[in-house]
Amino acid sequence: MKVVITGMGVVCSVAATVPSFARALREGRCGIGPVPDIGDGGPRLAALVKDFRFEDAVAARTSLPEELRQSALRAARRSPEPLKMDLVAAMQAFGDAGLHRCAPPADRLGLVVAGHNLSSGYVQDLYPKYENNPEYLPARFALHFMDTDRVATLSQVLGVKGEGYTVGGASASGNVGIVNGSRLVESGAVDVCLVVGATTDLSPMEKRGLATLGAVAGAGDAEPELARCRPFDVRHEGFVPGQGSACVVLEGEESARARGADVLAELAGYDLKLDGNSLPDPHEDGEAKVMAGAMAMAGVRPGEIDYVNAHATATPLGDEVEVRALGRVLGPAFGRPWVNATKGLVGHCMCAAGVVEAVATVIQIRHGFVHPNLNLRRPIDDGCRFVHGAAEPADITWALSNGFGFGGFNTSIVLRRPPHAP
Amino acid sequence: MNEDVIFETVKRNVLEVLPDLEPDRVTMTGTLTDLGANSVDRADVVTMTMEDLGLVVPIAEFRDVHDIASLVDLLKRQA
Known part of the structure; x- marks a missing residue:
C-alpha cells in the first residue's frame, strides 16, 4: 500500500x-x-x-x-x-x-x-x-x-x-x-x-x-x-x-x-533499527543500515536521491558519523544530493524534531528549494554537497530525512514528490 | 472568615475553570455539577480556593460537600 x-x-x-x-x-x-x-x-x-x-x-x-x-x-x-x-x-x-x-x-x-x-x-x-x-x-x-x-x-x-x-x-x-x-x-x-x-x-x-x-x-x-x-x-x-x-x-x-484530499508527498520508505547501545554515541553502521533500508523499501537507488534532511544536531561526533554513513550508503553519488540541517534554523526540537523536519522536507520538495545551513563557513567534508548561507533552487523528487537518538535509535524515512505534482 | 469572601472566592474560581458561564448563575444554592463542572473541574475549584484563602482541608472532608453552600460552609469551619 x-x-x-x-x-x-x-x-x-x-x-x-x-x-x-x-x-x-x-x-x-x-x-x-x-x-x-x-x-x-x-x-x-x-x-x-x-x-x-x-x-x-x-x-x-x-x-x-x-x-x-x-x-x-x-x-x-x-x-x-x-x-x-x-x-x-x-x-x-x-x-x-x-x-x-x-x-x-x-x-x-x-x-x-x-x-x-x-x-x-x-x-x-x-x-x-x-x-x-x-x-x-x-x-x-x-x-x-x-x-x-x-x-x-x-x-x-x-x-x-x-x-x-x-x-x-x-x-x-x-x-x-x-x-x-x-x-x-x-x-x-x-x-x-x-x-x-x-x-x-x-x-x-x-x-x-x-x-x-x-x-x-x-x-x-x-x-x-x-x-x-x-x-x-x-x-x-x-x-x-x-x-x-x-x-x-x-x-x-x-x-x-x-x-478528495491533495497528496502532498508519498512516504515511500522507512527503516528503524537499534544499535544495541545504551550510550549517546552514534554508530555509522546503524545509521547507514537504516538509510539503505529506507531506500530499499522505497525502491530508490543512491544516484536518485536529490536531497537529504540530515539529523545533524551540530555535535561534532554526530555530524561526522552521519556524513560518513551517508558516504557509505550513497557511494559514488555521495556528492549528488543537497544536504542541510533544519536544526540550524529552529534548534533541536527534541522529540518533535523528526516531524518538524518531515514537514520541512515536504515543503522543500513542493516549493523546489533547499534551505540554507546558515552558519556553515568551513564544512567538515569537501565531498558532501552542503547548502551554504542562502537557499538554492532544487528539483527534488526523492528525499531522505534522518533521525538518530541517544541509546542507539536509528531512523530514516524516504519522501517522494507525488508523480502528478509540478 | 466572612462567608461572602469565601463565596466570592469560590465564584471567581468557578468562572476561571468555566469561563463560558454566566456569572449570575453561580449561587449558594447551586451545585458545581449543575453548572457544568466535571470531577476534575470541581477538584480544581476546591484546590484553587483553598490556596487563595490560605486554608488546608483534608481531601476526605469534601466527601459530604454536595452544593456550593456546603463547600463554603466547610471552608468557613476551617478558616
Whole structure:
C-alpha cells in the first residue's frame, strides 16, 4: 500500500503555520536567541516559540468549524503551553487534510504522539508549590504530567476514536512516530493517522544534564554568540534546544483519493533499527543500515536521491558519523544530493524534531528549494554537497530525512514528490 | 472568615475553570455539577480556593460537600 501525506501543521520558533514556515526556510530565518542565565551552567541559547497565544492561534484556524475551535478552547484552555502548541499544529494538519469536511468513521482515525518525558519542565515548575503545600497542587496536575495527556486532549478535540498512543525514541522520536503511523495505516488498523511530533518541555535540570555530556552549544557561557549552532561546520560544538511541534496526516493513496484530499508527498520508505547501545554515541553502521533500508523499501537507488534532511544536531561526533554513513550508503553519488540541517534554523526540537523536519522536507520538495545551513563557513567534508548561507533552487523528487537518538535509535524515512505534482 | 469572601472566592474560581458561564448563575444554592463542572473541574475549584484563602482541608472532608453552600460552609469551619 502506498502511504501518503495529506496534511501538515507546524508551530516553531520561526513560524506559526506551514506557509510561514515555507517562507522562513527559504529566507533562512533563524529562531535562536539568548535565554536568561540561571547560573547552572546549562544552555544560554534556545529557539523558542515567540508570541504564541492559544486563543488567537485557534481563532486563526478559520477553515475549521466553529464548534471544533470552541471544543479546542474548552479542552485545552488550562493545559500547559506545550500541549496547546501540539493541539494547534494538529488542528492545522487536520484542516489541511480536509478531515473536517470528509473523514473516515471516528474509530478508523488514529493518533500517534511522538515523544516521551514531554512535561518535565511543567513538573519542575510546580515543585515549589508541592514542597510548600502539596494540597495546592492543581487537580489537573495528575492529568497534565502524563505524556498521554497529549493523546487524550487531541483525540477529544479532533474526534479520534481509533488506535492511539505515544511512542518514543529520544531525538529520533519524530521518525519513530511516522514509522508507527505508517504501519497503522498499512496494517489496516486505521484509515487515516495523525502523527504529532510533541513539544518537549525539558526541565532546567534535564537541559543541564545534556550540557554535562557536552551536547549543548554555548552552555554556561556568559555571552554566547547567536551563531553558535553550526551543523557541519568545523567549529560545530553541540545543539541548541528548540521549541516546536509538528503534525503530519498519513493515509493510504486510495483513502486520499476517496476523500478528495491533495497528496502532498508519498512516504515511500522507512527503516528503524537499534544499535544495541545504551550510550549517546552514534554508530555509522546503524545509521547507514537504516538509510539503505529506507531506500530499499522505497525502491530508490543512491544516484536518485536529490536531497537529504540530515539529523545533524551540530555535535561534532554526530555530524561526522552521519556524513560518513551517508558516504557509505550513497557511494559514488555521495556528492549528488543537497544536504542541510533544519536544526540550524529552529534548534533541536527534541522529540518533535523528526516531524518538524518531515514537514520541512515536504515543503522543500513542493516549493523546489533547499534551505540554507546558515552558519556553515568551513564544512567538515569537501565531498558532501552542503547548502551554504542562502537557499538554492532544487528539483527534488526523492528525499531522505534522518533521525538518530541517544541509546542507539536509528531512523530514516524516504519522501517522494507525488508523480502528478509540478 | 466572612462567608461572602469565601463565596466570592469560590465564584471567581468557578468562572476561571468555566469561563463560558454566566456569572449570575453561580449561587449558594447551586451545585458545581449543575453548572457544568466535571470531577476534575470541581477538584480544581476546591484546590484553587483553598490556596487563595490560605486554608488546608483534608481531601476526605469534601466527601459530604454536595452544593456550593456546603463547600463554603466547610471552608468557613476551617478558616
